[in-house]
Amino acid sequence: DTEVTQxxxxxxxxxxxxxxxxxxxxxxxxxxxWYKQKAKKPPELMFVYSYEKLSINESVPSRFSPExxxxxxxNLHLHALQPEDSALYLCASSLTQGGNIQxxxxxxxxxxx
Amino acid sequence: SQQGEEDPQALxxxxxxxxxxxxxxxxxxxxxxxxxxxxxxxxxxxxLIRSNEREKHSGRLRVTLDTSKKSSSLLIxxxxxxxxxxxxxxxxxxxxxxxxKGTMLLVSP
Numbered sequence: 001d002t003e004v005t006q007x008x009x010x011x012x013x014x015x016x017x018x019x020x021x022x023x024x025x026x027x028x029x030x031x032x033x034w035y036k037q038k039a040k041k042p043p044e045l046m047f048v049y050s051y052e053k054l055s056i057n058e059s060v061p062s063r064f065s066p067e068x069x070x071x072x073x074x075n076l077h078l079h080a081l082q083p084e085d086s087a088l089y090l091c092a093s094s095l096t097q098g099g100n101i102q103x104x105x106x107x108x109x110x111x112x113x
Numbered sequence: 114s115q116q117g118e119e120d121p122q123a124l125x126x127x128x129x130x131x132x133x134x135x136x137x138x139x140x141x142x143x144x145x146x147x148x149x150x151x152x153x154x155x156x157x158x159x160x161l162i163r164s165n166e167r168e169k170h171s172g173r174l175r176v177t178l179d180t181s182k183k184s185s186s187l188l189i190x191x192x193x194x195x196x197x198x199x200x201x202x203x204x205x206x207x208x209x210x211x212x213x214k215g216t217m218l219l220v221s222p
Contacts, residue, residue: 042214097209
């Protein structure tokens with residue numbers, strides 16, 4: 001099973017809402033990633049968790065709050081987002097952090113009104 | 114920071130033709146990977162080439178790596194309409210992958 005599952009597929013939220021994106025993998029991978037992708041651009045790394053600890057935070061605004069409850073789950077909590085945060089949010093996992101192959105979920109298409 | 118730079122940015126070909134995409138990078142790497150992304154979907158890993166390899170094949174894909182020129186190419190032979198997608202190279206800069214800007218490939222029937 002090489003599947004990374006992201007929910008929801010689509011999300012529309014107002015600037016005062018609080019919502020969460022979820023990501024799950026059962027491949028035994030110990031590194032998990034959040035990326036943000038704008039149209040016609042490459043994925044931009046936001047956060048990396050390695051062995052359930054936050055390893056990299058690419059200076060992401062605090063209105064994005066990641067959480068890794070266990071080795072299979074990764075959440076991204078959203079609060080007080082701005083319209084410019086509208087994007088495709090991708091979750092990925094790899095065996096360990098580094099240059100390993102990453103397996104991506106299908107993404108959550110987020111629209112902030 | 115985006116290390117890989119693909120060219121061309123966009124490529125339009127007919128079914129059956131070959132498509133070649135190039136990627137350049139700036140620092141030393143352990144490996145270089147290519148990913149495909151269908152519109153609005155997640156990325157799918159295609160192939161990984163290590164820094165001590167010069168060429169690698171997988172089905173209709175052929176990847177080359179020239180570490181002296183810090184460049185790689187992805188060749189898709191006998192393209193199909195289903196190959197229409199964006200293609201990204203990724204290098205293992207620092208402790209994670211860094212993706213290039215990508216090439217959008219359109220294969221017309």
